[in-house]
Amino acid sequence: MKGKLVRTEDHLANIIPIHLDASFFFERAVRSLDRNHVDKALKYFRKAVEYEPENPVNHCNMAGILSEKGDYEASNSILAHVLDVIDPSMTECYFYMANNFANMDQFEEAERALVTYLEEDSQGQFMTEAEEMMELLYYELDRPAKLNRIKSRKGVVEHDQARELLEEGKFAQAAELLEGMSPDYPDYFAARNNLALAYYYMGLFTKAKETIAEVLEQEPGNLHALCNLAIFYQNENQTDQVLMLIKKLRVIVPYQNEQVYKLATTMGILGQHDAAYTHFRRLLKNEETAGDPALAHYAAVAAYNTERYDMAKRLWHYVNKLDPGSEVASYYLDDLEEVLQGLQEPSKLSYHYHLPFDEQFRQWEDYGNGIPDxxxxxxxxxxxxxxxxxxxxxxxxxxxxxxxxxxxxxxxxxxxxxxxxxxxxxxxxxxxxxxxxxxxxxxxxxxQEASVSHLFSGGDIDSIRNKDQALNRGNLSRMEAPHWQVVVDRALQMSEARAELQQEMERIWIDYVSRVHPELSGSKQIEGWAAGLEYLASKNHSRPVTYQSVAERYGISASTVSKYARQLLEICSTTPPKGYS
Missing domain, CATH: 1.25.10 (Leucine-rich Repeat Variant)
Structure with a gap:
């Protein structure tokens, strides 16, 4: 048989060489996934990891395949390796781990991983999915998650906490929280506006105006800042500045409910009752806000102050319908009736959803023992x-x-x-x-003299504090001892520390509580304070400790431990211990 002789070098020249690298196996893995060949895809991703062991994406892909196959433990092992060894900045791994834990019905661990993701991830790629998982965990654990902040939302959690404090009249605590936010979120204007309000309510008018000026320098049209500044100027009787701001505010027509509400109340306080009435009526036509009795009352006040008495009467009857247990609407309806009958002269009403002070004081006197709790x-x-x-x-x-x-x-x-x-x-x-x-x-x-001596049980308090010094600091009695006790109890329980470290934790906590009113409204604050207390006491005694090591035992993030330790250090009479970071 005769045939054409093919030379070896010619044959090799027609072959395209295969370059085996991570990209090659990655492409094969993706192609296998498209064809639903999960096992092949896993094999190819493993090969990609072998070629580029320092590439965290290949590891995460492999973890994703393992999760698809139901091998959640193996998936989490790989994700933990990425975070611990390869790239700690891959914070999305915490979200993947939370999914795996949830699929294994390990909801406590899922919550811990999810909270870490929310507190550490700055991009918020999986925010929607994280919120859905948070709802699932709330249902499964029957309690809210121990979440201090959402990093990708730039201080939203802290700001919400500060707003709650403002609404409760705890202006000093709100200011402390907002001041702590300012360096990290210089462009978070809502937080800075509320910081100005906190200063204002505390009587620190100069600081309030300086804070507002900083906001308006960056955003001259910021509505909340303009409204706050107008009220500040009115307080100082700076009529020209107030009139200039009123002129500017009267032509603004905001669309967001929160901005409409702010403008309405501001115009009412400034005596621009016709403008206030217009804005309040707009809010009452909105389904989201129409059922708010306080808003209906403010609209009634604006109607009354503009002599729209029939409308004021209808609105106060509406308030009674929305809030039948309140005495406010009935009081003002009686007052309106006397005005209509000519029994008294009308006077401008304030925009507060409560009885006038004279009436409140009269009622409290009827109790005989002062203001009810x-x-x-x-x-x-x-x-x-x-x-x-x-x-x-x-x-x-x-x-x-x-x-x-x-x-x-x-x-x-x-x-x-x-x-x-x-x-x-x-x-x-x-x-x-x-x-x-x-x-x-x-x-x-x-x-305080009575409470300090029995504040903590089982500890030699006299050996760790000077009673006269503590008395001069004052304020230890503003919380009941059992409420304080829980923080130190938790720290002692978790740390299993020796006697001298126990005394140091007790000393620091007494010092802190004697100066500041700490919030202990839930388990997350207790865990945070206890962890920060242990960290600082350990550092004071030169014991090897890190934020992460403490955080792992308390089930919180390292940043949370750092936050509470720094608050303790800022207030307490101690210098930063050696090795403190």
Whole structure:
């Protein structure tokens, strides 16, 4: 048989060489996935990892295939390797791990991984999916997640906490939280506007205006900043500046409900009741806000102040329908009836959803024992007290000062001290405030002397603090001992520390609580304070410890441990220990 002879070199020249590298196996893996050949895809991804072991994407792809196959433990092992060894910045791995844990019904671990993802990931690629998983975990665990912040949302969680504090009249605590946010989120204007309000309510008007000026320098048309500045100027009787801002505000027609509400209340406070009425009526036509009794009351006030008495009557009846247990609408309806019958002259009403102060004081006197506890803790009443202390007339301020003396907590004492230090107040009002504050401090001193000695059980307190020094710092009695105790108990339980470290933790915590009113509204604060306490005490005693090692035992993130440790260090009378970071 005769045939053409093919030379070896010619044959080789017609063959296209295969370059085996990570890209080759990656493409084969993707092609296999398209054909639903999962096992082949896994094999090819493994080969890609062999060729590029430092490439975290190949590892994550392999983990994804294992998760598809139901091998969740193996998937999480690979993801943990990526975070621990290859690339700790691959924060999306925490989200993948949370999915795997959830599929294994390990919901505590899923929550821990998901919270870490939300607190550490700056991009928020899986925010929608994370929110859905958070709802699932809430259902499974029957409690909210222990979440301190959402990094990709630039301080939204912290800001929401600060807004709640403002609404509760805890202005000093809100300011502390917002001040901590400012360096990290310089462009978060909502937070800076609320910081200005916190300063304003505390009587720190210069700082309030400086903060607003910083916002307007970056965003001259910021509505909230313009509204706040107008109110600040009105407080200082700077008529020209107020009129200039009113002219600017009257032509603004915002569309977001929150901005409409802000503009409406601001115009009402500035005495522009016709504009306030227009904006409040707009909100009442909106389905999202139409059922708010406070909003309906504000609209009724604006109607009354513009002599739209029939509309005011209809609106207050609507308030009674929305909030039948409230006395507010009925009181103002009676007042309106007397005006209509000519029994009294109409006067401008304030935009607060509560009874006038005179009526509140009269009712409290009827109790015989001062202000009822449920009213002392009512955020609306508390905030209105602080507002009236700054903006009420002479008689109202005097009544408020005496009423605050019946409450006498930390925020009240700070408000009174700020009022005393404010230049230009009437001397008799300052004397009244000084008298009330002095009585409160004496009473708190006696309570504190008794409470410090038994604050912590089982510890030699005298060996770790000087009682007279603690008494001078004051304020230890603003929380009950059992409420304090839980933080140290948790730290002692988790750390299993020796006696000297236990005493150090107790010393730091007493020092901190004696100076600041810490919030312990849920388990996440308790865990955070306890972890931060252990970290700082360990550093003070030169014990080897890291944020991560403490965080793992408490089931929180390293950033949370750092946050609470730094708060303790900033307040307590100690210098940063060696090795503190």
């Amino acid at each position: 449920e009213m002392k803790n009512d955020p609306l009443i508390r905030s209105s007290f602080f507002w009236a202390l700054r903006h009420g007339d002479h008689a109202t301020k005097l009544q408020v000062i005496h009423a605050l003396g019946m409450i006498g907590d930390y925020e009240v004492r700070q408000a009174l001290q700020s009022f005393i230090n404010e230049p230009g107040e009437d001397p008799d009002l300052v004397n009244a405030a000084q008298h009330v504050l002095s009585d409160l401090q004496i009473a708190k001193g006696y309570e």
